[in-house]
Amino acid sequence: xxxxxxxxxxxxxxxxxxxxxxxxxxxxxxxxxxxxxxxxxxxxxxxxxxxxxxxxxxxxxxxxxxxxxxxxxxxxxxxxxxxxxxxxxxxxxxxxxxxxxxxxxxxxxxxxxxxxxxxxxxxxxxxxxxxxxxxxxxxxxxxxxxxxxxxxxxxxxxxxxxxxxxxxxxxxxxxxxxxxxxxxxxxxxxxxxxxxxxxxxxxxxxxxxxxxxxxxxxxxxxxxxx
Numbered sequence: 001x002x003x004x005x006x007x008x009x010x011x012x013x014x015x016x017x018x019x020x021x022x023x024x025x026x027x028x029x030x031x032x033x034x035x036x037x038x039x040x041x042x043x044x045x046x047x048x049x050x051x052x053x054x055x056x057x058x059x060x061x062x063x064x065x066x067x068x069x070x071x072x073x074x075x076x077x078x079x080x081x082x083x084x085x086x087x088x089x090x091x092x093x094x095x096x097x098x099x100x101x102x103x104x105x106x107x108x109x110x111x112x113x114x115x116x117x118x119x120x121x122x123x124x125x126x127x128x129x130x131x132x133x134x135x136x137x138x139x140x141x142x143x144x145x146x147x148x149x150x151x152x153x154x155x156x157x158x159x160x161x162x163x164x165x166x167x168x169x170x171x172x173x174x175x176x177x178x179x180x181x182x183x184x185x186x187x188x189x190x191x192x193x194x195x196x197x198x199x200x201x202x203x204x205x206x207x208x209x210x211x212x213x214x215x216x217x218x219x220x221x222x223x224x225x226x
Contacts, residue, residue: 041134042072048138049073053080071140079133082160086130093128093159096168104169110176119183121176125154131161147171149178 046052051060051073060077063069069077082089100107101122114121134143146161155175162168 041132041136042138044073044076049076051076057081057084070138072135072138075133075135075140075142079135082130082132086160089130089159089162090128093157093162093168094123096162096165097126097128097157097172098123099165100169100172106173107169107176110173110180114176114180114183117180117183119179121155121179126157126172127154128157128159131156131158147175149175149182151182155179 044051044053048070049072050063050069053060053076057080060069064074064077101111102108111121131145135141136143144158144161146158146167148156148158150156155172157168157171157175162171
């Protein structure tokens with residue numbers, strides 16, 4: 001699994017604006033999801049949303065607080081702030097990642113299991129990047145993800161969506177289970193050969209505390225069969 005393209009940099013302003021309330025409409029996705037399955041993102045129209053990127057950030061934030069920006073506009077505002085703070089967010093994400101590789105029991109456990117089947121997960125293929133959301137509805141419906149796994153590139157951690165170190169630990173453990181599944185069971189990620197592959201790996205990866213125990217117990221037969 002090779003590392004993905006180098007992180008793009010952006011300057012961070014001295015003033016640090018607050019973020020609008022988090023959206024509850026996020027949908028995690030695999031990096032190799034078929035692009036045709038992902039809905040198009042709406043383009044911001046200030047006349048429709050009330051959000052005007054030409055204004056200072058604090059002016060738009062005040063408009064949010066006073067209810068003059070729609071839910072869709074709030075998500076466009078959020079995406080613009082993510083772009084401004086990309087460098088800062090990626091740096092914090094990398095600090096969390098490196099700490100977890102050294103000190104987290106579950107991350108160290110999964111890393112050892114991946115290594116035991118000739119895999120390698122480190123800073124070269126576990127990368128932090130800004131992940132743009134897709135705003136798909138005027139009601140603020142948005143497709144977001146906190147991470148993803150690609151058999152060709154490794155693990156992506158979405159720096160702008162990571163809330164704290166605990167959230168990153170959960171996300172990384174989830175994606176490491178996918179990586180282990182790929183190496184151990186040759187998972188058919190596209191689902192063309194066997195939909196049970198995708199179902200089984202999602203069930204296991206959503207129980208990060210249970211997954212290491214399954215590996216320790218050696219229940220590979222039942223796990224492989226879903």
